Amino acid sequence: MSGADFLSLAAPGIDRLRPYVPGKPMEELERELGLSETLKLASNENPLGPSPLGLEAARASLDGINLYPDDNGFRLKNRLSARLGVAPERIILGAGSSDVIDMVARTFLAPGRNAVFSQYSFAMYPIYTTAAGAEGRVAPALPPDHPEMPYGHDLEAMRALVDGDTRVVFIANPNNPTGTWLERAALADFLASLPGHLVVVLDEAYTEYVEAPEFPDGIAWLERFPNLIVTRTFSKIYGLAGLRVGYGVASAALVGTIGRVRHPFNVSVPALAAAEAALEDRAFLEESRRVNREGLAQLAAAFDQMGLKHIPSVGNFVTFELPGEAAPVYDALLRKGVIVRPVANYGLPRHLRVTVGRPEENERFLEALREVLA
Ligand SMILES: *Cc1c(COP(=O)(O)O)cnc(C)c1O
Numbered sequence: 001m002s003g004a005d006f007l008s009l010a011a012p013g014i015d016r017l018r019p020y021v022p023g024k025p026m027e028e029l030e031r032e033l034g035l036s037e038t039l040k041l042a043s044n045e046n047p048l049g050p051s052p053l054g055l056e057a058a059r060a061s062l063d064g065i066n067l068y069p070d071d072n073g074f075r076l077k078n079r080l081s082a083r084l085g086v087a088p089e090r091i092i093l094g095a096g097s098s099d100v101i102d103m104v105a106r107t108f109l110a111p112g113r114n115a116v117f118s119q120y121s122f123a124m125y126p127i128y129t130t131a132a133g134a135e136g137r138v139a140p141a142l143p144p145d146h147p148e149m150p151y152g153h154d155l156e157a158m159r160a161l162v163d164g165d166t167r168v169v170f171i172a173n174p175n176n177p178t179g180t181w182l183e184r185a186a187l188a189d190f191l192a193s194l195p196g197h198l199v200v201v202l203d204e205a206y207t208e209y210v211e212a213p214e215f216p217d218g219i220a221w222l223e224r225f226p227n228l229i230v231t232r233t234f235s236k237i238y239g240l241a242g243l244r245v246g247y248g249v250a251s252a253a254l255v256g257t258i259g260r261v262r263h264p265f266n267v268s269v270p271a272l273a274a275a276e277a278a279l280e281d282r283a284f285l286e287e288s289r290r291v292n293r294e295g296l297a298q299l300a301a302a303f304d305q306m307g308l309k310h311i312p313s314v315g316n317f318v319t320f321e322l323p324g325e326a327a328p329v330y331d332a333l334l335r336k337g338v339i340v341r342p343v344a345n346y347g348l349p350r351h352l353r354v355t356v357g358r359p360e361e362n363e364r365f366l367e368a369l370r371e372v373l374a
Contacts, residue, residue: 012111013130020123024339038337041355041365044176044206044317046239048288048358054240054278061273069269076267076276080247083279084219089252092259093267097205097233097246101170102128103258104201104229104248108167109134116161117170118153120178120346122203125170137161141178151311151319152180155190162194169194172203173218174210177343177353179313184216191225199254202230205246206315208237208285209292215314219249226251229258234271236316237288238278245271292316295356302366306373311351319343319353322373326352332372338365 007015023042030038041047049055077088084091094100101124109115109132117125119141129136139157144150153175162169174181182190191200202218218230233246245267248255267275278284299318303310310320322329330342330352341353354365 011133013133017127017130018345020127021342021345023341024334026339029334029337029339033335033337035337038339039357039361039364040339041357041361042339042341042353043241044236044315044355045241046237046288046316047356047361048239048284048291050239050242050274051278051281051284053281053284054234054238054274057277058243058270058274061270065269067269068265069267069272071265073267073272076245076247076272076279079276079279080249084249086219086222086249087252090222090249090255092248092250092255092262093272094231094246094248095244095263095266095268095271096235096241097203097231097248098124099244099263099266100229100231100246100248100258101125101201101203103261104168104199105129105132105134106261107258108199113165113167114161114163115168115170116158116166118158118172118175120151120175120348121153121170122172122176123346129168134167137166142180149180149312151178153182155182155186159190159193162198164197166198169198169200170203171200172205173216174206174313174315176205176315177317177319177341177346177348177351178311179315179317179319180311181210181212181215181314183214185214187216188221191221191228194227196227198227200225200228202228204230205233205236207232209289209316210314211289211293212314222250227254229254234275234278237285238275238281239284239288240271240274240278243268243271243274245275291358292356295359295362298359298362299354299356299366302362306370317341317353317355319348319351321351324350326350329369329372333365333368336368336371338368340365 073093105128111133114135115129126136229250235241
């Protein structure tokens with residue numbers, strides 16, 4: 001057997017997939033350009049490091065890693081249950097929340113079915129959809145000159161794409177990479193307008209950062225909308241991206257159904273231990289929110305001062321527009337040791353996304369950007 005064309009052998013849809021493009025790792029940049037002291041503001045990681053309580057618990061758990069983790073995640077589910085006010089049977093754990101989102105896709109999508117999501121939304125939605133052999137239907141986002149939410153989800157356009165073969169609707173609130181968000185009333189009306197033959201994934205990866213009063217808590221809707229699953233993560237504000245742990249909350253029936261495709265022991269021993277502890281780390285959360293709030297203001301003021309348009313964001317990142325193509329600016333920033341995130345693969349070739357860092361990190365990025373644009 002030689003030279004098999006594996007793409008032609010692959011399941012339908014795989015040939016149309018492009019792998020997810022992660023933020024460039026600092027080590028890679030340092031290796032390639034011989035730089036040291038690089039700054040990565042590319043993957044919406046917490047610039048304050050991991051939750052100290054989470055880190056300590058992860059370390060303490062390592063003596064037990066000869067054993068498989070608790071497959072049911074009993075302790076973490078109980079802590080989440082107490083915190084969120086939902087029964088443990090309504091919680092499913094994942095190796096990151098993307099694992100939970102993938103479980104929904106693998107459970108409900110197949111050739112002949114479709115999933116609906118917005119333009120400029122999370123890059124994994126089309127990947128999971130296509131990997132399941134289903135059709136991804138992309139609803140045009142609100143226009144760049146929209147007065148309230150430029151580049152935001154257009155719920156009417158999304159609703160219009162739903163048909164009898166739709167099985168999943170993906171909504172990120174707030175959305176990545178735009179940082180835009182949906183208000184409680186508008187999102188509730190949208191959910192109420194959907195038929196019962198599909199599942200809505202409400203992806204709340206950044207919810208802990210949002211302080212706007214009209215910002216909804218998806219978990220409060222679970223009784224009203226039994227086909228809703230809300231996903232959250234320990235990767236962002238809790239600072240545990242490297243451990244891979246997140247969760248979904250839904251009806252017990254929906255959790256049981258997607259649990260059929262879950263990989264065994266999908267959340268590791270240190271990840272479970274860290275998440276349990278980080279959940280109680282209120283001081284770290286408060287500090288992370290404060291640093292982010294001030295960093296968003298610092299970046300917005302600087303972009304305004306530089307005359308650069310930026311999408312108003314409630315996440316821990318900002319997507320800003322350059323006068324021309326973003327790729328050369330991205331490269332020039334790399335050569336100065338600053339890693340941000342190109343978003344051309346999201347259909348935004350003139351934009352870059354920067355993660356909010358500590359004040360001095362934001363300043364270093366801004367200084368590099370000023371030099372590059374000068
Ligand atoms: C970061 C992110 C996630 C989840 O990441 P995990 O590390 O897998 O939990 C999910 N959705 C969006 C929109 C994100 O930006």
